[in-house]
Amino acid sequence: MDNIKICVIGLGYVGLPLARLFSTKYPTIGFDMNQSRVDDLNAGYDVTLEVSNDLLKNAIDNYGFRCTTDIDEIRDCNFYVVAVPTPVDNNNRSDLKPLWGASETVGKVIKPGDIVVYESTVYPGVTEEECLPVIERVSGLKFNEDFFAGYSPERINPGDKLHTVEKIKKVTSGSTPEIADVIDKVYNSVLINGTHKAPSIKVAEASKIIENSQRDVNIAFMNELAKIFNAMGIDTKDVIEAASSKWNFIKLSPGLVGGHCISVDPYYLIQKAQVYGVLPRIMSAARRLNDGMGAYVANQTIKLMNKKGILVKDAKILILGITFKENCPDIRNTKVVDIYYTLAEYTSNITIFDLWADIAHVKEEYGIDIVKDDLNKFAGKYDVVIHAVAHKDFEVMDIRSLLADPKNGVVYDVKSTLNKNQIDGRL
Numbered sequence: 074m075d076n077i078k079i080c081v082i083g084l085g086y087v088g089l090p091l092a093r094l095f096s097t098k099y100p101t102i103g104f105d106m107n108q109s110r111v112d113d114l115n116a117g118y119d120v121t122l123e124v125s126n127d128l129l130k131n132a133i134d135n136y137g138f139r140c141t142t143d144i145d146e147i148r149d150c151n152f153y154v155v156a157v158p159t160p161v162d163n164n165n166r167s168d169l170k171p172l173w174g175a176s177e178t179v180g181k182v183i184k185p186g187d188i189v190v191y192e193s194t195v196y197p198g199v200t201e202e203e204c205l206p207v208i209e210r211v212s213g214l215k216f217n218e219d220f221f222a223g224y225s226p227e228r229i230n231p232g233d234k235l236h237t238v239e240k241i242k243k244v245t246s247g248s249t250p251e252i253a254d255v256i257d258k259v260y261n262s263v264l265i266n267g268t269h270k271a272p273s274i275k276v277a278e279a280s281k282i283i284e285n286s287q288r289d290v291n292i293a294f295m296n297e298l299a300k301i302f303n304a305m306g307i308d309t310k311d312v313i314e315a316a317s318s319k320w321n322f323i324k325l326s327p328g329l330v331g332g333h334c335i336s337v338d339p340y341y342l343i344q345k346a347q348v349y350g351v352l353p354r355i356m357s358a359a360r361r362l363n364d365g366m367g368a369y370v371a372n373q374t375i376k377l378m379n380k381k382g383i384l385v386k387d388a389k390i391l392i393l394g395i396t397f398k399e400n401c402p403d404i405r406n407t408k409v410v411d412i413y414y415t416l417a418e419y420t421s422n423i424t425i426f427d428l429w430a431d432i433a434h435v436k437e438e439y440g441i442d443i444v445k446d447d448l449n450k451f452a453g454k455y456d457v458v459i460h461a462v463a464h465k466d467f468e469v470m471d472i473r474s475l476l477a478d479p480k481n482g483v484v485y486d487v488k489s490t491l492n493k494n495q496i497d498g499r500l
């Protein structure tokens with residue numbers, strides 16, 4: 074395929090870094106339905122902090138990268154990449170509306186000979202059974218005769234400045250062997266560590282969903298162990314350190330499992346498995362267990378307060394961090410809110426401090442007011458401090474100095490990254 078012109082549809086945590094990278098090699102335009110996101114990006118600012126202002130401005134000034142909400146501006150592209158969200162609804166069923174919407178957009182602009190590649194995380198079959206029929210219907214073109222498709226899942230990890238998009242080895246696939254080669258070549262041309270070409274679109278889809286489901290199940294096992302060892306009065310982190318001295322022990326830590334990926338993707342596979350009469354018991358149990366960890370942390374903290382004679386109804390509680398993981402502003406499906414909501418049944422004196430999260434966004438999503446300030450101003454004010462997210466800005470703080478009474482207050486370390494002698498309990 075000559076003269077490739079790329080359009081990336083959906084400019085979030087996944088789409089923007091990829092579009093920026095493609096722009097260094099091919100004419101590339103970003104398309105998103107959110108006008109304010111597009112305005113920010115064209116001004117050189119990425120609110121997700123995945124692409125630095127310098128890198129974004131460099132792409133705009135030196136490679137002609139730009140973003141749009143106008144469908145007419147993407148008509149002359151011939152290689153469409155779709156990276157829109159794949160959430161679940163309130164019943165944890167797949168919500169394919171963004172994918173259908175993006176496929177309609179592609180259907181309106183796709184021409185004979187063009188290629189569309191899906192990046193969104195889905196259960197095996199979504200690309201061919203849910204997306205491509207929409208493109209066929211809207212465009213009037215025939216899949217694999219007039220236009221072609223592929224699937225290449227993203228492995229980006231929000232906030233991770235080590236495994237950036239160009240360094241991640243990527244799985245690719247295509248709807249014919251020739252198209253798989255073209256797609257593989259395009260991705261290979263911008264990736265430092267190359268690609269793994271999967272034999273089919275369904276294999277590529279399945280590979281992504283098991284990467285995240287495997288993590289969910291393994292973390293659930295660690296969370297189960299943490300519950301057992303906490304009940305027995307044994308420190309889980311010490312146990313994991315000891316077990317990790319064996320060559321084939323998989324070292325993971327217990328914790329809250331939130332975000333747009335690991336806490337969501339397994340539901341897609343669970344749903345599809347049931348269509349085939351398979352009830353995935355391990356994945357379902359892992360999801361239930363991980364979803365209950367916020368309430369568990371709150372209840373563990375209440376037990377520690379009780380031991381120290383702190384009355385929950387009068388206690389002043391500080392929760393450090395609300396994002397779903399450290400050093401990034403992403404609050405999607407954060408389980409810190411479960412800690413908050415559980416404690417809020419007993420006391421209204423709860424403050425959440427987070428320099429990374431957006432105050433208005435948190436209010437809109439969860440109805441919670443958070444604070445951003447100089448953390449030193451909060452010193453000496455609290456009965457309880459919960460270290461919920463290990464943002465780097467908390468490392469410099471003497472955590473016990475936040476307590477009104479450092480001897481009789483409670484510090485609970487969800488992430489188990491604080492010094493053991495600074496805390497009263499941890500997962």
Ligand SMILES: NC(=O)c1ccc[n+]([C@@H]2O[C@H](COP(=O)([O-])OP(=O)(O)OC[C@H]3O[C@@H](n4cnc5c(N)ncnc54)[C@H](O)[C@@H]3O)[C@@H](O)[C@H]2O)c1
Nearest residue numbers: 083084085086087105106107157159171174175193194227
């Ligand atoms: N965030 C991650 O770490 C990560 C990692 C790997 C894979 N994924 C997968 O990648 C996909 C995208 O995730 P994300 O985190 O980038 O999402 P996101 O919410 O950060 O961004 C999605 C963007 O798509 C836009 N959008 C939604 N519907 C649209 C439509 N119909 N047309 C045009 N634009 C539309 C939104 O406005 C938004 O800017 C998901 O399937 C996710 O599971 C995410």
